[in-house]
Amino acid sequence: xxxxxxxxxxxxxxxxxxxxxxxxxxxxxxxxxxxxxxxxxxxxxxxxxxxxxxxxxxxxxxxxxxxxxxxxxxxxxxxxxxxxxxxxxxxxxxxxxxxxxxxxxxxxxxxxxxxxxxxxxxxxxxxxxxxxxxxxxxxxxxxxxxxxxxxxxxxxxxxxxxxxxxxxxxxxxxxxxxxxxxxxxxxxxxxxxxxxxxxxxxxxxxxxxxxxxxxxxxxxxxxxxxxxxxxxxxxxxxxxxxxxxxxxxxxxxxxxxxxxxxxxxxxxxxxxxxxxxxxxxxxxxxxxxxxxxxxxxxxxxxxxxxxxxxxxxxxxxxxxxxxxxxxxxxxxxxxx
Numbered sequence: 001x002x003x004x005x006x007x008x009x010x011x012x013x014x015x016x017x018x019x020x021x022x023x024x025x026x027x028x029x030x031x032x033x034x035x036x037x038x039x040x041x042x043x044x045x046x047x048x049x050x051x052x053x054x055x056x057x058x059x060x061x062x063x064x065x066x067x068x069x070x071x072x073x074x075x076x077x078x079x080x081x082x083x084x085x086x087x088x089x090x091x092x093x094x095x096x097x098x099x100x101x102x103x104x105x106x107x108x109x110x111x112x113x114x115x116x117x118x119x120x121x122x123x124x125x126x127x128x129x130x131x132x133x134x135x136x137x138x139x140x141x142x143x144x145x146x147x148x149x150x151x152x153x154x155x156x157x158x159x160x161x162x163x164x165x166x167x168x169x170x171x172x173x174x175x176x177x178x179x180x181x182x183x184x185x186x187x188x189x190x191x192x193x194x195x196x197x198x199x200x201x202x203x204x205x206x207x208x209x210x211x212x213x214x215x216x217x218x219x220x221x222x223x224x225x226x227x228x229x230x231x232x233x234x235x236x237x238x239x240x241x242x243x244x245x246x247x248x249x250x251x252x253x254x255x256x257x258x259x260x261x262x263x264x265x266x267x268x269x270x271x272x273x274x275x276x277x278x279x280x281x282x283x284x285x286x287x288x289x290x291x292x293x294x295x296x297x298x299x300x301x302x303x304x305x306x307x308x309x310x311x312x313x314x315x316x317x318x319x320x321x322x323x324x325x326x327x328x329x330x331x332x333x334x335x336x
Contacts (some may be wrong), residue, residue, distance in 0.1 A: 001020075001021055001022070001096045001328075002018045002019065002020055002021065002094065002303060002328075003018065003061040003062075003094030003095065003096075003303070004061060004062045004093040004094065004303060004306060004307075005021060005059055005060075005062075006062050007058060008058065009048065009050035010049060011049075012311070013044075013048065013307040013308075013310035014308070016062060016306055016307040017304070017307075021061070021094070024091070024097065024098045026072060026074070029074050029100060029101070030074060031070055031071075031072065031074065031077070031079065031085075031098065031100075031101065031104065032072040032096065032097075032098055033066065033069065033070060033085065033087075033096065033099055034069045034071050034095070034096055034328070035092070035094060035095055035096060036067055036069065036113040036325065037066065037068070037114045037323055037324065037325050038065065038093055038303075038324055038326050039064075039065035039066070039118035039322065039323045040306065040310050040313050040322040040323070041065060041121060042237070042313065044062060044063060044310060045310055047062065048062055056090055060091070061091035061092075061093060061097075062092075062093045062306075063091060063092030064088045064089065064090065065087075065088050065117060065118060065120050065121055066086065066089075066092040066097060066117055066326075067084070067085065067086035067113040067114075067116040067117040068084075068085065068086075068097075068113065069082060069084060070082060074101070077101065079101070079104060084106065084107040086104070086107055086113075086116040086120055087103045087105060088103050088120045089103055093306050094326075095303075095326060095328045102265065102269075103120075105119075108284070111290065113325070114292060114296075114323050117321075118150065118290070118291065118322075122151045122321065123158075124272070124279060125234065125259070125261045126151050126158050126212070127154070127275050127278055128259060128264065128275050129212060129259045129261075130142070130155060130158050130159055130162065130210070130212065130232075131158070131275075132271060132274075132275065133230075133257045133259050134210045134212075134230040134257060136159055136162045137164075137209075138163030138164070139163060139164070139165075140164050140165070140209035141165045141167065141203055141206075141208045141209050142165070142166050142208065142209065142210040142212060143208040143212065143221065143224070144156055144159065144167070144179075144184070145168075145212065145214060145217050145221075146170065146237060147169055147184060147187070148176070148178045148179055148319040148320065149214065149237070149319065150320055150321045151214050151234060151235075152168065152170075152179070153178070153179070153182045153291040153320050154291060155212045156179060156182050156183050157183055158282065158288065159210075160287075161285075161287040161288065166183065167184070167185065167186045167188060167199060167202055168186075168187050169187070169188045169195065169217075170187060171189065171190060171191045171316075174319075176188075182289075186202050188202075196223040196224040199224040200223075200224045203224070203226070206226050207224045207225045207229065208224060209225075209228075209229055209230070211232060212234060213233060213234055214235040214237055216240060216241065216242050217242075218231055218242060218256065219243070219245060222248035222249065222252065225254055226252070227252060227253055227254075228252075229252055230254065230257050231255065231256045232258075232259055233259065291320035292321055292323050293318045293319050293320045293321060293322050295312070295317075295318060295322075296309065296323050299324050305324060309324055310322075
């Protein structure tokens with residue numbers, strides 16, 4: 001097999017190169033997966049530089065999200081060999097990976113490996129935020145920041161499926177159009193220093209009922225929220241953790257709600273199952289579609305192009321989920 005091995009922390013993603021590696025040996029509870037597509041995430045950039053909160057001991061294979069085919073299964077497994085699955089596990093930038101069952105789901109009918117490779121992280125985060133934490137109701141207005149990002153496009157679709165009106169923010173005309181293509185009713189430019197005034201104008205002065213914020217725009221968002229609003233803290237893509245003037249929280253009778261989706265598996269595992277059941281229902285109903293960046297098709301060399309794809313992601317040249325097909329050269333030769 002091949003993988004992007006990290007033996008020391010790297011100065012940047014272009015230092016990643018495919019390396020021949022022994023096939024991983026699954027533990028008694030793990031599946032062995034033949035990877036067909038892999039997704040790029042911002043936390044991958046942090047991890048290879050040694051700046052992520054979860055750093056495995058060196059050396060390790062980079063990457064996390066993937067889709068592929070089950071090669072071997074543990075006893076009494078849910079997914080037998082041959083099942084098309086997607087999921088997440090350390091080592092997603094490789095031709096093969098070992099994963100635990102709770103980190104896998106079956107690829108939805110009609111979805112390709114590329115479609116499914118970017119589904120495991122962003123979609124459940126957005127669903128848990130809007131449904132579990134914010135309780136979005138039909139007729140409410142939701143402001144989605146960084147709407148053209150992976151979690152943003154998922155949030156737009158989920159909010160629309162719930163019957164909400166969606167205002168999405170994005171920093172370029174191209175990305176604002178992407179938001180519209182995925183269902184946003186209105187779009188705003190959050191590089192405009194007074195974007196919150198535009199939100200107020202769009203809502204007739206009332207403000208929005210829910211703010212979905214993966215950027216770090218809570219303080220300004222509090223200027224354009226309605227009475228009883230909920231502000232979801234998803235992340236800090238802007239790079240800094242902001243301070244908030246809590247008098248606005250009091251005056252609007254609103255809630256600031258945090259979401260650490262990854263910890264539901266530890267504290268409330270039943271919520272994880274509820275989230276996936278809800279998502280698969282939306283997919284089956286045609287209300288949620290893949291959010292794959294079209295530019296990913298230009299990266300035709302699989303693992304060899306992951307570094308370039310991560311660089312594009314880090315410089316904000318992409319939208320949605322950046323997914324690359326993974327080619328197993330040994331398998332291709334065997335077919336010839």
